[in-house]
Amino acid sequence: MAKLEEIETEEHQKAMIISKRKRIKKKYSIIIPTYNERLNIGLVIYLVFKHLQDIDFEVVIVDDGSPDGTQDIIKQLQNVYGDDLILLRARPKKLGLGTAYYDGLKHASGDFIIIMDADLSHHPKYLPNFIRKQMETGASIVTGTRYVRNGGIHGWNLVRKLTSRGANVLAQTLLWPAVSDLTGSFRLYERTAFEDVVSSCVSKGYVFQMEMIVRASRKGYHIEEVPITFVDRVYGSSKLGGSEIVEYLKGLFYLLFTT
């Protein structure tokens, strides 16, 4: 009789430990806005699943009515990986990056929100680094930085590097942000922090990313950085023209006067 009681309490203790682990285990929602990423999205999803083996996560893809059939590819991926892990939020047309994140957030059920690009410039192999950094430091926001020693950028010519460096120095002088890479869009946010900051941002495009991190910095959130490498567009084209520079400067001065 004594032995039976021992076994019962042991089982009970094991059940307690397992349920406690489940409660502590955090879920990560990866939001990926896409537009005409038919060639890249499958590769990104494969790499995400390859590098996040023991993590509870889901991928929310927000597609702005891509004419090249991105959504068909996503549906095929849902057949392979399960439509509880890949969620598709289809929108009728290009409605902007900020609203894409907001829409993705409404469909996401994770405790943490990770944002990344779908064009393979952000490699999913850094996702465990983000998660580990957040767990070690308890930060509210972990942002990827390309401008540090262990990070890097490949595929930029000298002019591009010059404009990037000049833009960075200007932003650092004017805004005193807590991060070294303002325009990066490979980030991990705590859900509460994300909801708080995204509702107060109004910019479009990459200026939106700058606004997010500057507003978060002003509100006093704990921000940490992780080095990432950035390989510029494998398929497709990436442009930096005069209009982008003007947009950037306008965004910079907007942030200077309103944050």
Added chain:
Amino acid sequence: MVEKRTERRGEDRRKKVSVDVNRRCKKDRSNSLKVIVVPTMKHILKIMALVVVVAGLWISLLQTSVVPHSYTWLLPVYLIISLGCYGLLMVGIGLMLFPTCPQEAVLLQKDIVEAKEFLTSRGVDAGS
């Protein structure tokens, strides 16, 4: 009257929140909650404060004539020029030490090949 500094993450740590829970007020029977929030200084105000301090120093230098007047009048110009030079220096240094990662492109190509094999084997159209 309870004054507490909000320690919740995400709240601006410099905000002071005064909470006045009025349970026994004779005039007002309902539980009233007054919250007074002091906003933080905007960034532009910090910069303007800095400019004011520097301007004050410059004016005091003019008044006390420790340094000859011809130099003093030109000090702001020198300051701006040196700021510009510092900026250019930072850009130049950054450009020289710009981190690149050519090996990452090679690794990425390998990953792409691996991914394409897997996806075509599972019936996902991954052709270019």
